[in-house]
Amino acid sequence: MSRHARRRESPRRAPKAHWLLLALSLALALAGLSLNGYVEHIGAEGSGPHPVTDERPAPDEVVDGGPVQRLAADGTVTTRAMPAKTIALTFDDGPDPRWTPAILDVLRRHDAAGTFFTVGAQVNQHPDVARQIVDSGSEIAAHTFTHLDLTAAPAWQRTAETTLTGNAIAAATGLRATLMRPPYSATPDAVTVPAYEAMRQAADEGYLTVLADLDTKDWSRPGVDAIVAAATPAGGAGAIVMMHDAGGDRAQTVAALEILIPRLQEQGYRFTTVSQAMALPAAPAASAGQRVRGQALRFAQLGAGWLAGAMTWLMLAAVVLAVLRLIVQVWCARVHVRRVRKLSRRRKRYVGAVSVIVPAYNESANIEATVRSLIGGDYPNVEVIVVDDGSTDGTAELVRRLRLPNVYVVEQENAGKPTALNTGVMFARGDILVMVDGDTVFEPDAIGELVQPLAEPAVGAVSGNTKVANRGGLLGRWQHLEYVIGFNLDRRMFDVLQCMPTVPGAIGAFRREAVVDVGGVSTQTLAEDTDFTMAIIRAGWRVVYAPDAIAWTEAPASLRQLWRQRYRWCYGTMQAMWKHRRALTEGGASGRLGRRGLSYLTLFQVLLPLSAPMVDVYGVYGAIFLPPTQVAAVWLGFTLVQVLTAAYALKLDGERYGPLWSLPLQQVVYRQLMYLVVIQSTVMALVGDRLRWHRMTRTGAATAHARTNA
Template sequence: MTRHLKRREPRAHWLLLALFLTVALAGLCLNGYVEHVGAEGSGPHPVADDRPAADEVIEGGPVQRPAADGTVTTSAMPAKTIALTFDDGPDPQWTPKILDVLARHDAAGTFFVVGAQVNRHPELARRIVDAGSEVAVHTFTHVDLSSTPAWQRSVELNLTGNAVAAATGVRATLMRPPYSATPDAVTAAAYDAMRQAADEGYLTVLTDLDTRDWARPGVEQIVAAATPEAGAGAVVMMHDSGGDRSQTVAALDVLIPRLQEQGYRFTTVSQALELPAAPPAEAGLRLRGHALRWAQVGSGWLAGAMTWLMLAAVVLALLRLIVQVWCARVHVRRVRKAARRRKRYVGTVSVIVPAYNEAANIEATVRSLLANDYPNVEVIVVDDGSSDGTAEIVRRLRLPNVYVVEQENAGKPTALNTGVMFARGDILVMVDGDTVFEPDAIGELVQPLADPAVGAVSGNTKVANRGGLLGRWQHLEYVIGFNLDRRMFDILQCMPTVPGAIGAFRREAVVDVGGVSTQTLAEDTDFTMAIIRAGWRVVYAPDAIAWTEAPASLRQLWRQRYRWCYGTMQAMWKHRRAVVESGASGRLGRRGLAYLTMFQVLLPLAAPMVDIYGVYGAIFLPPLQTAAVWLGFTALQALTAAYALRLDGERYGPIWSLPLQQIVYRQLMYLVVIQSTVMALIGDRLRWHRMVRTGAATAHARTHA
């Protein structure tokens, strides 16, 4: 006797997914910090304490070192000594041109670099040092230090120091706060930042002469602003990044030789004040800098890729919607034209009802089938080893043309095939045991089979238990996704699934494919694809309506959708050769399978990254922009839902629940796809997950009787 051991489904992938998403979010947040927090051009922020600093600060020299005891040491440039300083770089366009001008006139300068820029262009930082100039700190993101908390100041200084160390091999010792100017403009808040920088080993360099070259006032005005009063030395502030710096480059070519002729020398701040040379960076500091650079570069690539992914998803969603709406309109006209024709009798119908523990709904299902207005209908209930008395319930009804066949539990596909063997009709309607038919459903369902090319017809499944959020969400999903998709598949002649709840089949087509396959868990999808590949058409009859009981809990929903998704993947893989075949099979492969692959596998697999990008946008992007995108997406969904509901003759009320659907339901659906993909890749077998019935379809039938 063979023992079947219950295998635990692998769970390590959830840990890996959580780790991957955490790393991805961290990377995006790093990119967001670099690109959107204090970035160049954002300007200074209001500060809590804008009182002037102490007199010794605002009346001191431009180079200042606050001490722990509250005192400050200041220094100024010696006479006829100019320290040209350049903020906000390095810039790939302007920094090399400025270095060329300095080299041409045998001058040096001090470049206060932004750490994020150094990570983007480390070769420029090395070129600055190799040219005899020096590199100093100007924070990592150009944030206003006077308006930031102490922890962020420390991060900004440390990250920039790491970046400089990795790029140049030296440890920077000079610092200039962004948005600073001359000492007399230092506020109490700015002085606090300078004191913290001193505690971390940095000497603050302000300026004597602010050229305001960033405003592009003209070459002569920049030269005049950079020229000190007779014989005085000065720290001169310029910029080598942040916009068009052609006037700065031109002004240097005028200023340097003009003042050199007057006996001025142009050197670095450290050389002018005879400060110690920047010491070599420790190995650990360089290592952290390299790690930071690669993290920043990687986060930039990730953000760029995510932007393209979002754009692709939006474009695909819009194209899908356009195709769906166009196909729906064509299909509606086709259905209306067909409805004007008188209904025809197309042959004897045998309804096959596979039932396993369906006591809650089976009576309502059978009665609704016999109450249909189509003549010559027989109902065959195949009890698949039920333990709740399903077969006995049907027998006690003593209804005409209702037959009960009992078998050992062998699964739904086998039960369907058993029903086919006992059926006498040329048309086989296959119905789930929890489904209640509308009175005209069978007649509407079988009409397309008057066309001898049609081998199968999909009916319109509606959710009976649509109360509560979960019920509303599934109702909308059925109406929007299932029915809009089926109309499109019908027009494109690539219908991949006739649902188990309501479908009609020509016996000849069933025989052609050897009956219902037992090789996949999505037997309805597998069966439908086989029929198409055999050369038959599969169409959709939206007016053939059946009510089914949807899962009433998240756990049941997970189990159902997990089986559906995994089984659909099995069926797609089984029929993969349809992609290279011709005729009806080729249409299934290149249209139906491609559509399922894109919209039911690949995009759901990418959905977690889209959500992570949404979190990133909520944190770092402008709130109005983020809100506009979200509202636009939700509005598009609502319009789609309204159109689908209108086509199906449903009320618009459930649309209000759509925004909430994004919080729970959507995530559950893409997690189902992830779980199914993992199970498919490792080659594991998924056991059948049966849903517990509550009798919702029966209750619906009684309410609308």
């Protein structure tokens, strides 16, 4: 594509609100993913902080007391035990959509009730099951929000766990839970100093701690008989029995209840809730504010889970598409290499007079090297027409002073590059038209290599191979790699699939007949080369790629210049895609362009870049919450594929592998700049704004390259 200046306009200022909207959206997405990360990876069972090693026992009144413990602020401990022949069946870790209703059904059939110590995150996932617990006559209580080991958590996290759990229960049932059981707790004699401190903090927040008399260890699935035996108190004593209604297969627990309850009922036992057994007040109604906070929490958690799932699928889809794309690119590249080698064995032949058209606007830095490289090549019968498009830096006079044969200067008022190209076409005498940017330097054999495919009558245009002249520094290396990959993989693929969307403005050859067929170079888009190429294909002509036709161009030397260049390219390409959208439903060459070329551009140059910010947010989420080895493996695998792809493209182009070291760094700054360009272009296209042409400041890099390699 070109970097040529167009007529000066006064467009509306580019919209800024979308950047704020994007930043807020990404911040909200990261917050949502962080919530999901906390629920699934930080606080989740087996993923939270490691238990402390402080095994000092709690005070005697706790260790020797009953399972229901009230810890006052002044340090006073009051404990109570279950009355004789009274059993409170308690169930931890739920609610579970399968096992909790099954347990409730057993309790109902045997006229029994239980106390369910629920995990807040699970309540948010299954609020209907939480309501079933209350509606059945059983009791709902707190078991933290994520099953976090409170003994190893800081005070702020303990508070967050209990508060969030209370809010979740309030939203689901309308009640304020007053009973709490710490995860990983058991009987009072197992309480350590850290556990005691966590219980004290819960008491300060209004919770009564409920431990257990009998721990069935049903979570380990020891067998139905073992569970029944562990849940049976000795000598007619009452007991709080610990079981589980979630966290895995609880079929043994359900079967054990079917045996335990009727057996002990025959012995005179009654099965009730902890509160009823201890004559405690029923759970009070939650405040409206707590219910609202709970609902907001639930929606946030569900939304975060949905977002994490969607991002996982997006990442998977992106990986699959990238792999499929790479497979197709490599296969097409191999096909194209064989085809080029076969054609190269043939002797080059003269295919007609060539007119080289050079539209120039303030190109004094490179125009001399450009013209000399064009006229000094090995192809005979070449004329060069420099169309000065209202330059103010003496470009036209500089060319005239060269006094080179077959070099002509045409001057016009500033009207834009497409108009300058069409002016050159009118003055050109050759049947083959080579269009060149004013900062491009050709290799001596470039014109001869470029025009050879036009020996086939069906070929209407040929893309050459553009290389970056100023490839020093990170920015130069990144653009160099991007050009090499784009020309040696993408363009080879487009050639084989017969859907080449762009012949670059830096180096391209056209059959005059094809140019006339489409009415010349269009002025309707900013990507005139893409628009022009698509029009030629839709007119029935083939467009091919000549990798050995090499031209050197000056790439942007700063991020600001790069932004302006790519912004115009991207915006103009979107214009051209929209203009030629009917190719999607047409047949023949036009249909191939539409269904292959336009679909490819839409997917890989618009949709995937638009989703890239979310991919980066997901990457931050993964770096924070996922196992470091997993994150490192994914990043290294992705980088390795990129490096191998770039290495293959460099090999095809006969380039050194040295710049590959800079490729991993491309993921920072450069990649973000590229997708922000797509976002800005999309917004501008949607709001219907117009984009002015930005001209890149020349430094003479192409000229310097020509002198170095002379």
